[in-house]
Amino acid sequence: MVKELVIISGKGGTGKTSLTASFAAISENKVLADTDVDAPDLHLILSPRVRHEEEFRGGHKAIIDKEKCIECDKCRDLCRFGAISEDFVIDEIECEGCGVCVHFCPVEAISFPQRICGKWFISDTRFGPMVHAQLGIAEENSGLLATLVRNQAKRVAQENGLELILTDGPPGIGCPVIATVAGASAAMIVTEPTISGKHDLERVYGLTRHFQIPALVCINKFDLNEYMTEEIEKFCRSQKIPLVGKIPFDPKITKAIVNGKAIVEYPDEAVSKTIVEIWHNTYNFLKSIQ
Numbered sequence: 001m002v003k004e005l006v007i008i009s010g011k012g013g014t015g016k017t018s019l020t021a022s023f024a025a026i027s028e029n030k031v032l033a034d035t036d037v038d039a040p041d042l043h044l045i046l047s048p049r050v051r052h053e054e055e056f057r058g059g060h061k062a063i064i065d066k067e068k069c070i071e072c073d074k075c076r077d078l079c080r081f082g083a084i085s086e087d088f089v090i091d092e093i094e095c096e097g098c099g100v101c102v103h104f105c106p107v108e109a110i111s112f113p114q115r116i117c118g119k120w121f122i123s124d125t126r127f128g129p130m131v132h133a134q135l136g137i138a139e140e141n142s143g144l145l146a147t148l149v150r151n152q153a154k155r156v157a158q159e160n161g162l163e164l165i166l167t168d169g170p171p172g173i174g175c176p177v178i179a180t181v182a183g184a185s186a187a188m189i190v191t192e193p194t195i196s197g198k199h200d201l202e203r204v205y206g207l208t209r210h211f212q213i214p215a216l217v218c219i220n221k222f223d224l225n226e227y228m229t230e231e232i233e234k235f236c237r238s239q240k241i242p243l244v245g246k247i248p249f250d251p252k253i254t255k256a257i258v259n260g261k262a263i264v265e266y267p268d269e270a271v272s273k274t275i276v277e278i279w280h281n282t283y284n285f286l287k288s289i290q
Helices: 016-026 042-046 074-078 100-104 142-159 175-181 195-210 226-239 251-258 270-288
Strands: 003-009 030-034 049-060 114-125 128-135 164-171 186-191 215-220 243-247
Touching: 003 016, 003 142, 003 175, 003 195, 003 270, 016 030, 016 042, 016 164, 016 186, 016 251, 016 270, 030 042, 030 142, 042 128, 049 142, 074 100, 114 142, 128 142, 142 164, 142 175, 164 175, 175 195, 186 195, 186 270, 195 215, 195 226, 215 226, 215 270, 226 243, 243 270
Parallel strands: 003 164, 003 186, 030 128, 030 164, 186 215, 215 243
Antiparallel strands: 049 114, 114 128
16 A cells, blocks of 8 residues: 655745655655645755646636627626626636636626646656646645645556655645645654744644644754753643654755755765654654554
């Protein structure tokens, strides 16, 4: 059975993508996925070579055919968003794609095509296959695209006999996070030792608990605020959440990213050895899940 580890955080910038890239370098028999479709950045470290590309279509926008339109005003009366002008042109920005005008138009003068909202890709990286995507600017349906990425990653894993999916998830607790977490084997929450970091951890853990997804915690830059690190450890103990490791602050991680590398590609660094140990703890946890 293919297992999926999703790596998430309460906000952007906690280090989850750097950690995902390191896990990608260490682990075997896996496919990588990036479901942070609004702002993907795993590709910046892994330099994928795209071998399959498709348009992503999601959501609809109404279009009025002026030749068919009898200007009866019914659509304008029914539109709650004020998206239809006096000369019966639909404002794409104001239109919410609800379809009310399409349904009630007496002469069927309004079409309702799906929009091209972005693209998704299957690529090759130096660490194995990767499925990723890019949502268009100001486009919606990020949850739908995140689900598509996950489904394609599962397909790639099954077709190639791979046992693991490593998913770099989006930050927060919104729709794309829900689409990423639901049904996963386990979720690693990456947090930082700050008051807001602990608060975000509690919110994200609440999400994983709601979907009954086993959670793990990793504290990044733990040595910058040892008091808050202790508070986070207390929270993990109180909720019986496995703490798989603590990563110290190390500017070499940033330097590795600038060079397009995962820090574990420099195996002699002390922080690399710490991350390898965290991976072993995480992998052993995954193996224990039925």
